[in-house]
Amino acid sequence: MNFKHLYYFWVTAKSGGVMRAGEQLHTTPQTLSGQIHLLEDWLGRKLFKKSGRNLELTEHGRLALGYADQIFTLGNELESAVRQAHGGAPVLEFRVGVADSVNKSVAYRLLEPALAVPAPVRMACSEGKFPDLLSQLALNRLDLVIADEPMSRRINVRAFNHPLGRSSMSFMCTAAVAANLQGRFPDCLNAAPLLIQGAQASVRQQLEAWFTRHNIAPRVIGEFDDGALMTAFGREGRGVFMVPSVMEQETASQFGVQCVGRSDELVEEFFAVSVERRITHPCVLAITDAARGQLFG
Numbered sequence: 001m002n003f004k005h006l007y008y009f010w011v012t013a014k015s016g017g018v019m020r021a022g023e024q025l026h027t028t029p030q031t032l033s034g035q036i037h038l039l040e041d042w043l044g045r046k047l048f049k050k051s052g053r054n055l056e057l058t059e060h061g062r063l064a065l066g067y068a069d070q071i072f073t074l075g076n077e078l079e080s081a082v083r084q085a086h087g088g089a090p091v092l093e094f095r096v097g098v099a100d101s102v103n104k105s106v107a108y109r110l111l112e113p114a115l116a117v118p119a120p121v122r123m124a125c126s127e128g129k130f131p132d133l134l135s136q137l138a139l140n141r142l143d144l145v146i147a148d149e150p151m152s153r154r155i156n157v158r159a160f161n162h163p164l165g166r167s168s169m170s171f172m173c174t175a176a177v178a179a180n181l182q183g184r185f186p187d188c189l190n191a192a193p194l195l196i197q198g199a200q201a202s203v204r205q206q207l208e209a210w211f212t213r214h215n216i217a218p219r220v221i222g223e224f225d226d227g228a229l230m231t232a233f234g235r236e237g238r239g240v241f242m243v244p245s246v247m248e249q250e251t252a253s254q255f256g257v258q259c260v261g262r263s264d265e266l267v268e269e270f271f272a273v274s275v276e277r278r279i280t281h282p283c284v285l286a287i288t289d290a291a292r293g294q295l296f297g
Helices: 003-015 018-025 029-043 059-087 104-116 130-138 175-179 202-213 227-235 245-255 282-295
Strands: 048-051 054-057 092-099 121-128 144-147 160-173 193-197 219-224 240-244 258-274
Touching (some): 003 029, 003 059, 018 029, 092 130, 104 121, 104 144, 104 282, 121 130, 175 258, 202 258, 219 227, 240 258, 245 258, 258 282
Antiparallel strands (some): 160 240, 160 258
16 A cells, blocks of 8 residues: 555545645645545545535545544654654553543543653543444553443443442532522422433433432423533523532532532442453553542542
8 A cells, every 4th residue: 555645545534625635735636636546546445525516535435534543643653652762751642532421520530640640641532422432442542431331241342340439410500590490409490491411321311210209390401412512501591400519619610600409319420441450551540549539539
């Protein structure tokens, strides 16, 4: 394979077209298209298809892009490692995935200790659906996955759950929303505007059962897979939202909201999932030790 052709394809796919890619690579669109056609001929598959005046990746193009990402990321890591070995301490690569249902403030508090290990650390953090991140873990593209649920035994991935801790849940809202709530908690949530986690979140089923037990019927304004987006709506006064109680004070001070009630019946758990049964990666060790001893301890 001519890796120059692959690199041209990669830049074109990343930049969104041959015009912008040509500007980055200081070459003409005609030359760029010719190089990509040579790669397509070598692979025997089309990598792009026309969509109006734009180019879109084909199914084979998306597959090729995934491998190109790995190839050129490794190339950059190789250069960095060699330069560090020549001129200083080696950089510790740490690749972590965070399930999109995990509260972003919790994710930061969990990951921050990884940057405090003695060696220089380069952390590459990605976000996505838990099953997708587990697939990346199985392919050794990630060192760790942070999630709000353990990996199911039904998933055919050789990895291990490492419990980090658990937290009760707090209900937060702006002062204006709180002023319109009627009665004591949790009855004040009856008919109240509510922002809730998406169906995939581990705490969602607990919440629905909790509503039934307490005979509460809130007015659900929105459901969010992304906890940060839910918090953004909450801080703008769109409704009451939940956060782990370990983040209650931080959320209140950061977003100008207040707690209207807490429930120990609602519990969110956090897990580190890695391919190591016995943790040896320094960053993972720092995360698990800090979570168990400080954040949730």
